[in-house]
Amino acid sequence: MKSVLPSALALSRRTLLRGAGALAVSALAVPMAPTRLAFGNPSFIDFPFQLGVASGEPWPDGFVIWTRLAPRPLDVGYGMAPEAIPVDWEVAEDSSFRAIAAKGTALAHPELAHAVHVELTGLLPSRPYWYRFRCGDHRSMQGRAMTAPAAGAPVQKLRFAVAGCQNYEQGLYTAYDHLSREEVDFVFHYGDYIYEGLSKPFYFSRHFDDVVPCPRRADLPDTFSVHDYRLRYAKYKMDTDLQKAHAAAPWIAVWDDHEIVDNWVGDHDKALTPPEIFRLRRAAAAQAYYEHLPFRRSSLPAGAQMQLFRKFSFGGLVDMHVLDTRQYRSDQPCKDGFRPACPEVDDPSLTVLGAAQEEWLLGNLANREAGWHLLAQQVMMMPCDREPGADNIRNLDSWDPYRVARARLLNHLKDNDIRNTVVLTGDEHQHIVGNVILDDKDKDSPTVASEFVITSISSGGDGGDARKATAGMLAENPHIKLINDQRGYGVCEVTPKRLLMEMRVMDQVSRPGGHISTRAKFAVDPRRPGVQRA
CATH class of the missing domain: 2.60.40.380 (Purple acid phosphatase-like, N-terminal)
Known part of the structure; x- marks a missing residue:
C-alpha cells in the first residue's frame, strides 16, 4: 500500500x-x-x-x-x-x-x-x-x-434495493432515509435522478386527477446549460436523506428521461428541437450527470454520448445487465403520449436498444452459468392496455409501441430456453408486478420473463393504494398481478432457489415523518418464469 x-x-x-x-x-x-x-x-x-x-x-x-x-x-x-x-x-x-x-x-x-x-x-x-x-x-x-463476490464464486444470497423517480418538489425523500437502514449490498437507481423543468407551485396528481400544491420548492429555472443542470443536481444532493442513502451502499445508476428532458430519445425531444441543437443540451446534461454520480472513467461523456449499458456479475448467482433505453431508441411512434397504437408500432426498423446494445445483451444472455439474468432498465416491458374497452390505450414511451424489437428479445429468451430472466423497471411512479408475455395480442400467450416495476421515491406525491383506473387495468391485463400508487422502493433478495421482491411503500411523503411498510411480496422460480405472491 x-x-x-x-x-x-x-x-x-x-x-x-x-x-x-x-x-x-x-x-x-x-x-x-x-x-x-x-x-x-x-x-x-x-x-x-x-x-x-x-x-x-x-x-x-x-x-x-x-x-x-x-x-x-x-x-x-x-x-x-x-x-x-x-x-x-x-x-x-x-x-x-x-x-x-x-x-x-x-x-x-x-x-x-x-x-x-x-x-x-x-x-x-x-x-x-x-x-x-x-x-x-x-x-x-x-x-x-x-465489493462484489469473486467471479464464478458460489453465492447463497444477494440483497439489493431498486429506486428512482425522485422529483424534489413533489415529495420529501423520507423513503431514502428508510432505505439507508436496509441491509443491502447495493442500490440500483433506474433513473430520473433529477427533474429538469421550471419550478412550479403545483403539479398534476394522477392519483387525484387534480392539481395539488408542491410540498417544497426547488426555486430553479428550466435546465439547458451545464450550469443549470449542476444547480439542479446540487439542490437535490443537498438533501440529507439522499446523502444517507448514497453513503449506506454503492449505487449502480443509469439515466431515464428527466436527467435531460421529458420523454427524450436519441436526438429527439417533444419540442421538435433540431437534432444538432438538442445534442448541445444532451451534452450539458450528460456532463452534469457524470459529475454527480459515482461512475467509472469509461462513462465519461464524449459530447452528447455517454456509455451507460454495462454488466455487473455477482459470483455465479446474478448477471445484471444495465440497459440504456433512451440514448439509442428510435423516436416514439404514433406521436408519443398515452393513445391508441397506430400501424407504425409494427415497423421492424424501430429499436429500443440500438443494434450494438441489443447484440451485446443477447450475447450476455448466452451465459448458462448465471443463476439469474436481471435486466436493469427504465421503461415498462410488459404489454399494458391502459384503459378498459376497445380503445387499447398504450404508453407510447415504453416498450409497447416497439413491438418487433420487443418480440426479438422475448423470442430469444423463449427459443434459447432462458427461464431465469427478471426485468427491473421504473418510470411509472407505481409498483406494477407481472409477467412478460410473448405476444401482446394474445392474453393466453406464454410467459417468458417476470417484471417488477418499482414505484417512485417522491414523484407523484402521496398517492394511495390505487388510482381510479387500476381495477380496469388489472381486468384488461390479466398478466399483471399488482398495481399500487404509493411512493417507496423495492428490496430484492436473490438466492439460487428463488428471487423475492418486497414492494416497500410510504404512507405519505408530503410531510416529514412518513412510515415505511411492505405492501406485497412476490417470488420468482429460476426454472419457471412468472411471479407468485409470497
Missing part, C-alpha cells in the same frame, strides 16, 4: 496524478494545460463537502468513490476558485479507520465542477469497506461500500 502524498507543496502536477495509491486504478485526470493547480493547504468560505459522498460500480476487486467540492453549491462558481484542488481519500476495512486498505490524493478539476471519481482495485471480494475524503482542514462524512 502506498501512503498518502506527504506534501502537495513539493509535488508536481504529474506526480499528483500518479499518486492515487497502489490500490487505486485512477482518479479521473483529463489533460488540461491551462488549468491552474492549487498548492498548499486549501481554505474554503464554507464546508466544501456539502453534497456528501457516494460509491458505486461494485466489482469483485473494487468500486468507485465520489465527492464534489462545493462550499456554496447554488452560487455562481459554487464557492470555488477555478483551480484543480488536491483531495485526500482513505478506504478502510473498518468504520473506525484503524485498518487502512488504501489511501491517496486525487485532483478535483474545475472542468468537472470539482467532482472527484476514484476507481479502486486490488480490494478483497464480497466484503464491506468504509471511505472518506479530506481537503484542507475539512473532512467529509464517511460512506460504506461493498
Whole structure:
C-alpha cells in the first residue's frame, strides 16, 4: 500500500496524478494545460463537502468513490476558485479507520465542477469497506461500500434495493432515509435522478386527477446549460436523506428521461428541437450527470454520448445487465403520449436498444452459468392496455409501441430456453408486478420473463393504494398481478432457489415523518418464469 502524498507543496502536477495509491486504478485526470493547480493547504468560505459522498460500480476487486467540492453549491462558481484542488481519500476495512486498505490524493478539476471519481482495485471480494475524503482542514462524512463476490464464486444470497423517480418538489425523500437502514449490498437507481423543468407551485396528481400544491420548492429555472443542470443536481444532493442513502451502499445508476428532458430519445425531444441543437443540451446534461454520480472513467461523456449499458456479475448467482433505453431508441411512434397504437408500432426498423446494445445483451444472455439474468432498465416491458374497452390505450414511451424489437428479445429468451430472466423497471411512479408475455395480442400467450416495476421515491406525491383506473387495468391485463400508487422502493433478495421482491411503500411523503411498510411480496422460480405472491 502506498501512503498518502506527504506534501502537495513539493509535488508536481504529474506526480499528483500518479499518486492515487497502489490500490487505486485512477482518479479521473483529463489533460488540461491551462488549468491552474492549487498548492498548499486549501481554505474554503464554507464546508466544501456539502453534497456528501457516494460509491458505486461494485466489482469483485473494487468500486468507485465520489465527492464534489462545493462550499456554496447554488452560487455562481459554487464557492470555488477555478483551480484543480488536491483531495485526500482513505478506504478502510473498518468504520473506525484503524485498518487502512488504501489511501491517496486525487485532483478535483474545475472542468468537472470539482467532482472527484476514484476507481479502486486490488480490494478483497464480497466484503464491506468504509471511505472518506479530506481537503484542507475539512473532512467529509464517511460512506460504506461493498465489493462484489469473486467471479464464478458460489453465492447463497444477494440483497439489493431498486429506486428512482425522485422529483424534489413533489415529495420529501423520507423513503431514502428508510432505505439507508436496509441491509443491502447495493442500490440500483433506474433513473430520473433529477427533474429538469421550471419550478412550479403545483403539479398534476394522477392519483387525484387534480392539481395539488408542491410540498417544497426547488426555486430553479428550466435546465439547458451545464450550469443549470449542476444547480439542479446540487439542490437535490443537498438533501440529507439522499446523502444517507448514497453513503449506506454503492449505487449502480443509469439515466431515464428527466436527467435531460421529458420523454427524450436519441436526438429527439417533444419540442421538435433540431437534432444538432438538442445534442448541445444532451451534452450539458450528460456532463452534469457524470459529475454527480459515482461512475467509472469509461462513462465519461464524449459530447452528447455517454456509455451507460454495462454488466455487473455477482459470483455465479446474478448477471445484471444495465440497459440504456433512451440514448439509442428510435423516436416514439404514433406521436408519443398515452393513445391508441397506430400501424407504425409494427415497423421492424424501430429499436429500443440500438443494434450494438441489443447484440451485446443477447450475447450476455448466452451465459448458462448465471443463476439469474436481471435486466436493469427504465421503461415498462410488459404489454399494458391502459384503459378498459376497445380503445387499447398504450404508453407510447415504453416498450409497447416497439413491438418487433420487443418480440426479438422475448423470442430469444423463449427459443434459447432462458427461464431465469427478471426485468427491473421504473418510470411509472407505481409498483406494477407481472409477467412478460410473448405476444401482446394474445392474453393466453406464454410467459417468458417476470417484471417488477418499482414505484417512485417522491414523484407523484402521496398517492394511495390505487388510482381510479387500476381495477380496469388489472381486468384488461390479466398478466399483471399488482398495481399500487404509493411512493417507496423495492428490496430484492436473490438466492439460487428463488428471487423475492418486497414492494416497500410510504404512507405519505408530503410531510416529514412518513412510515415505511411492505405492501406485497412476490417470488420468482429460476426454472419457471412468472411471479407468485409470497
